[in-house]
Amino acid sequence: xxLVGKKFPSIAVDAIxxxxxxxxxxxxxxxxxxxKKVLLFWYPKDFTFVCPxxxxxxxxxxxxFEKRNTIVIGASCDxxxxxxxxLNTPKKNGGxxxxxxxxxxxxxxxxxxxxxxxxxDSTEYSEETDSVIIEGSNVTFRATYLxxxxxxxxxESVNDMPLGRNxxxxxRLVDAYTHVQTxxxxxxxxxxxxxxxxxxxxxxxxxxxxx
Numbered sequence: 140x141x142l143v144g145k146k147f148p149s150i151a152v153d154a155i156x157x158x159x160x161x162x163x164x165x166x167x168x169x170x171x172x173x174x175k176k177v178l179l180f181w182y183p184k185d186f187t188f189v190c191p192x193x194x195x196x197x198x199x200x201x202x203x204f205e206k207r208n209t210i211v212i213g214a215s216c217d218x219x220x221x222x223x224x225x226l227n228t229p230k231k232n233g234g235x236x237x238x239x240x241x242x243x244x245x246x247x248x249x250x251x252x253x254x255x256x257x258x259x260d261s262t263e264y265s266e267e268t269d270s271v272i273i274e275g276s277n278v279t280f281r282a283t284y285l286x287x288x289x290x291x292x293x294x295e296s297v298n299d300m301p302l303g304r305n306x307x308x309x310x311r312l313v314d315a316y317t318h319v320q321t322x323x324x325x326x327x328x329x330x331x332x333x334x335x336x337x338x339x340x341x342x343x344x345x346x347x348x349x350x
């Protein structure tokens with residue numbers, strides 16, 4: 140079920156800073172209390188392959204997100220200790236040294252379960268062991284959420300494990316949503332900052348299509 144248009148779940152999750160400080164971060168409160176947008180991106184596992192390329196790509200774009208009043212936060216189900224080990228691994232060795240935004244450690248999977256982004260093929264209750272057996276990796280897909288200053292989700296997307304994200308698209312989406320907020324216009328297909336938007340009326344779309 141899509142969460143677009145709904146408030147992001149208000150739940151505190153363990154996290155770590157680049158300096159190794161253990162944190163508790165509530166994404167909803169980060170947005171509302173700081174009056175900022177938040178980009179939260181989930182990746183499957185530390186010390187893997189596509190994942191470090193994405194973390195470095197978001198780091199490279201961090202100044203552009205900051206210009207847009209947007210906080211960037213990464214997330215996976217790894218522990219803070221594993222995150223910190225990866226943060227201290229040089230890029231030449233496949234690490235994420237140099238990443239400065241915080242990373243959630245959703246080890247109990249409370250938030251990722253609420254969001255419905257875990258790779259679970261099936262669950263089966265075993266009477267013999269009185270436990271639930273999970274089929275699947277039980278780590279997150281490459282899910283991305285954009286949350287506005289009121290805590291409302293205005294974009295969500297989920298990639299399968301092998302598919303890395305296009306960071307520029309999230310900058311475009313932040314620009315588009317900010318345009319809607321400030322100008323009251325809607326943004327048509329392939330809109331980018333500086334291009335014409337349009338009024339959300341029959342006349343508005345007719346005028347746009349005939350430009």
